[in-house]
Amino acid sequence: MGLNFQLLKCQYTFAMCSYREKKSEPQELLQLDGYTVDYSDPQPGLDGGRAFFNAVKEGDTVMFASDDEQDRILWVQAMYRATGQSHKPVPPTQVQKLNSKGGASAQMDAPISQFYADRAQKHGMDEFISANPCSFDHASLFEMVQRLTLDYRLNDTFCSLGWFSPGQVFVLDEYCARNGVRGCHRHLCYLRDLLERAENGAIIDPTLLHYSFAFCASHVHGNRPDGLSTVIVDEKERFEDIKERLRVILENQIVNFRYFFPFGRPEGALKATLSLLERVLMKDIVTPVPPEEVKGVIRKCLEQAAQLNYQRIKDYAKMLEGAKDTENAGNLVTPAKKLEETIRLAELVIEVLQQNQEHHAEAFAWWTDLMVEHAENFLALYAIDMDAALEIQSPESWDSFPLFQLLNDFLRTDYHLCNGKFHKHLQDLYAPLVVRYVDLMESSIAQSIHKSFERESWEPVNNGSGASEDLFWKLDALQTFIRDLHWPEDEFAKHLESRIQLMSSNMIESCVKRTRMAFESKLAKSSKSTDFRVSPSLCTMFNVMVDAKDQSAKLCAMEMGQEKQFHSKIDELIEESVKDMIQLLVAKFVAILEGVLAKISRYDEGTLFSSFLSFTVKAASKYVDVPKPGMDVADGYVTFMRHSQDILRDKVNEEVYIERLFDVSKMPSPPFKNEGASNNVSKQQGREG
Numbered sequence: 001m002g003l004n005f006q007l008l009k010c011q012y013t014f015a016m017c018s019y020r021e022k023k024s025e026p027q028e029l030l031q032l033d034g035y036t037v038d039y040s041d042p043q044p045g046l047d048g049g050r051a052f053f054n055a056v057k058e059g060d061t062v063m064f065a066s067d068d069e070q071d072r073i074l075w076v077q078a079m080y081r082a083t084g085q086s087h088k089p090v091p092p093t094q095v096q097k098l099n100s101k102g103g104a105s106a107q108m109d110a111p112i113s114q115f116y117a118d119r120a121q122k123h124g125m126d127e128f129i130s131a132n133p134c135s136f137d138h139a140s141l142f143e144m145v146q147r148l149t150l151d152y153r154l155n156d157t158f159c160s161l162g163w164f165s166p167g168q169v170f171v172l173d174e175y176c177a178r179n180g181v182r183g184c185h186r187h188l189c190y191l192r193d194l195l196e197r198a199e200n201g202a203i204i205d206p207t208l209l210h211y212s213f214a215f216c217a218s219h220v221h222g223n224r225p226d227g228l229s230t231v232i233v234d235e236k237e238r239f240e241d242i243k244e245r246l247r248v249i250l251e252n253q254i255v256n257f258r259y260f261f262p263f264g265r266p267e268g269a270l271k272a273t274l275s276l277l278e279r280v281l282m283k284d285i286v287t288p289v290p291p292e293e294v295k296g297v298i299r300k301c302l303e304q305a306a307q308l309n310y311q312r313i314k315d316y317a318k319m320l321e322g323a324k325d326t327e328n329a330g331n332l333v334t335p336a337k338k339l340e341e342t343i344r345l346a347e348l349v350i351e352v353l354q355q356n357q358e359h360h361a362e363a364f365a366w367w368t369d370l371m372v373e374h375a376e377n378f379l380a381l382y383a384i385d386m387d388a389a390l391e392i393q394s395p396e397s398w399d400s401f402p403l404f405q406l407l408n409d410f411l412r413t414d415y416h417l418c419n420g421k422f423h424k425h426l427q428d429l430y431a432p433l434v435v436r437y438v439d440l441m442e443s444s445i446a447q448s449i450h451k452s453f454e455r456e457s458w459e460p461v462n463n464g465s466g467a468s469e470d471l472f473w474k475l476d477a478l479q480t481f482i483r484d485l486h487w488p489e490d491e492f493a494k495h496l497e498s499r500i501q502l503m504s505s506n507m508i509e510s511c512v513k514r515t516r517m518a519f520e521s522k523l524a525k526s527s528k529s530t531d532f533r534v535s536p537s538l539c540t541m542f543n544v545m546v547d548a549k550d551q552s553a554k555l556c557a558m559e560m561g562q563e564k565q566f567h568s569k570i571d572e573l574i575e576e577s578v579k580d581m582i583q584l585l586v587a588k589f590v591a592i593l594e595g596v597l598a599k600i601s602r603y604d605e606g607t608l609f610s611s612f613l614s615f616t617v618k619a620a621s622k623y624v625d626v627p628k629p630g631m632d633v634a635d636g637y638v639t640f641m642r643h644s645q646d647i648l649r650d651k652v653n654e655e656v657y658i659e660r661l662f663d664v665s666k667m668p669s670p671p672f673k674n675e676g677a678s679n680n681v682s683k684q685q686g687r688e689g
Contacts, residue, residue, distance in 0.1 A: 014082035539651030
C-alpha cells in the first residue's frame with residue numbers, strides 16, 4: 001500500500017493511519033501492538049513507492065513503501081520504537097557492507113543499494129557534512145547562498161521588493177554567526193545583488209537599499225554607533241564601486257519617475273529614492289551635502305525627464321493616429337489634420353501634468369520650484385510643435401481657438417503655471433488672433449444688419465423679427481466666446497469686455513433706429529380710413545423694441561465706470577423710439593377718427609342735407625326699421641377700434657406699451673366740428689362698449 005499514513009500515539013498504543021487528502025479522519029487504521037517491522041526486498045508490480053518495508057504479526061504481513069531510502073529508514077526506526085520489538089532492523093546498505101566479502105545476502109541487497117541511493121549521497125552533501133568547516137571559504141559560499149535565496153524571493157517581486165522573509169533572514173544570520181562571515185561583506189554582496197536586479201527591471205524597495213548602504217557606509221567611514229567598525233581594503237573598493245552604481249541607478253529612476261513609480265506606487269518609494277540619493281551624494285556619513293549640489297543633480301534629472309516624458313506621449317499620440325495614417329497614406333498632412341493632432345497632444349500634455357501633480361508632487365515637496373521648472377520645460381517642448389501647427393493655419397481660420405481654451409483653462413487654475421513662461425507665450429500668440437476675430441465679427445454683424453433690415457419682412461420670429469433674432473444671437477454668441485476664453489491678463493480682458501459692450505450697444509442702437517424708421521414708413525403707406533388694420537408686422541416692430549430692451553440689459557450692462565453708460569444710453573434711445581412709435585400710431589388713429597367725424601358731420605341737424613335725410617328716414621321708418629343717419633359710419637369706426645385693440649393686445653409682448661397706447665388721457669383731443677357729430681360717435685361707442 002502507498003505511504004499516505006501517519007504514526008499516532010493514543011494512550012500507550014501506536015497505530016498507523018491512512019488519510020484521504022484534506023480529511024481529518026483516518027480512512028484506515030492499524031494498531032502496531034505485536035507487529036515486527038523490518039526492511040523488505042523490492043516488490044515487482046506494486047505501485048506507490050520504490051523502497052519497501054513490512055510489518056509481520058502471526059503470519060500476517062502488511063507491506064509499506066516510501067519514495068526513497070532515507071524516508072524508509074526513518075519510518076522503520078519510528079515503527080521499531082513503537083512496536084518495542086527486540087530485533088533491530090538493519091538497512092540493506094549496512095548489510096551489504098558487513099557482507100562485502102561475498103555471500104548470497106550481499107548479492108540480494110546490491111540492486112537495492114544501487115537503485116535507491118541515500119538522499120545525502122544523491123545530493124552530494126556527504127562530503128560537506130563530514131568535512132572540516134574551517135577548510136571552506138565561507139565568504140564566497142555565503143555570497144552564493146544569499147544570491148540564490150534572493151533569486152527565489154524575487155519570484156514574487158511585488159510582494160518582496162527585495163526583502164528577505166523572516167525565516168530566510170534567520171538562516172542567513174545563523175550562517176554568518178556560525179561561520180564568521182563579516183557584516184560589511186554580507187551587505188556589500190546584498191547591495192550588489194539588489195543593484196543587478198534593479199538594473200534588470202526588478203522593483204527594489206529604496207528603503208532596503210538605504211539600510212544596507214548606511215550599514216556599509218558606517219563601516220567604511222568608521223562611524224558605527226557601537227564604536228566597533230572594521231573594513232578591509234577590498235570591501236572599501238567594492239563600496240566605492242557600488243556607491244557609483246547606486247548613484248547612476250537612482251538618477252535613472254528619477255529621470256523615469258513616471259514609469260518606475262507609476263501613480264505614486266509603491267507608496268513613498270519616490271520620496272525614499274530622493275532621500276537615498278541625497279545620502280549617496282554625501283562625502284561621508286556625517287557631513288551633509290550642500291543643498292545646491294543636491295538641487296543641481298535633481299534639476300538635471302528632471303530636465304531629462306521632461307524630454308523623455310514628452311517623447312513618450314508624442315510617440316503614443318502617433319501610435320493612436322497610426323490607423324488613420326495608414327488609411328490616408330497617400331495624402332499630405334493638411335493644416336486641419338495637423339491642428340487636430342496638436343489638440344490631441346495638448347490633451348495628453350495636460351493629463352501628464354495633472355498626474356505629476358496628483359501622484360508625484362508630494363515627493364518633491366522640498367523642490368517645488370524644480371517641479372515647476374520641469375513642467376515649464378515639458379510645455380516648452382510642446383510649444384515647438386504647437387507653434388509649427390499654428391503657423392500653417394489659414395489667416396481666415398478660427399479653428400485654433402479650442403486649443404487656446406483647452407490649455408488656458410488648465411493653466412489658469414494651476415497656481416504655479418498661471419502666467420508662467422508658457423502661459424505668457426500662449427497669450428502673446430493668441431492676443432492678435434482674438435483682436436482680429438473681434439474686428440471681423442464687428443464688420444460682419446454691421447453688414448448683416450444693413451442687408452437683413454433691407455430685406456426684412458417683419459414676420460414674427462420668436463421674440464422679434466428674423467433680423468433682430470439673428471443680430472441678438474450673434475452678439476450673445478460673441479460675448480459668450482469672449483467670456484469662455486477666460487483671458488488671464490486683467491487689462492486685456494477688460495479691454496475685450498469693454499469693446500464687446502460698446503459694439504453691442506452700437507449694434508442695438510442701429511437695430512432700434514432702423515425699426516423705428518420702418519414703423520414710420522409702414523404707417524405712412526397704410527390706409528387712413530376705417531379700413532386700416534394694425535398688421536402683425538407693426539406688432540413685430542413693437543416686439544423688436546421689447547426684445548432690444550431685454551437684450552441690452554444682458555449685452556450692454558456693466559457694473560461700474562464708463563461702461564455703465566452703454567446700458568443707460570441704449571435704454572433712453574429705446575424709450576424715445578417707443579414713445580415716437582406710440583405717438584405715430586395714435587396720430588394714425590386720430591387721423592382716421594377725424595375722417596369719420598367729417599363724414600358724420602354731414603348728418604348734423606340744421607343743414608339742408610340733414611333735413612332731407614331726416615324726412616326720408618321718418619317716411620321709411622313707418623314701414624321698416626331704418627337706422628339713424630350716420631350710424632353705419634360710427635359702427636365701422638367702433639369695429640375698427642375694437643379690431644385694432646384685439647390685435648395689439650394679442651401680438652405685442654409688453655403690456656406696458658399697450659396701456660400707454662390706449663391711455664386716452666395722453667391722446668390728443670380731435671378738433672370736433674360740432675357737438676352733434678361727437679355725440680353720435682360717443683353714443684355708439686357707449687352702446688357697443
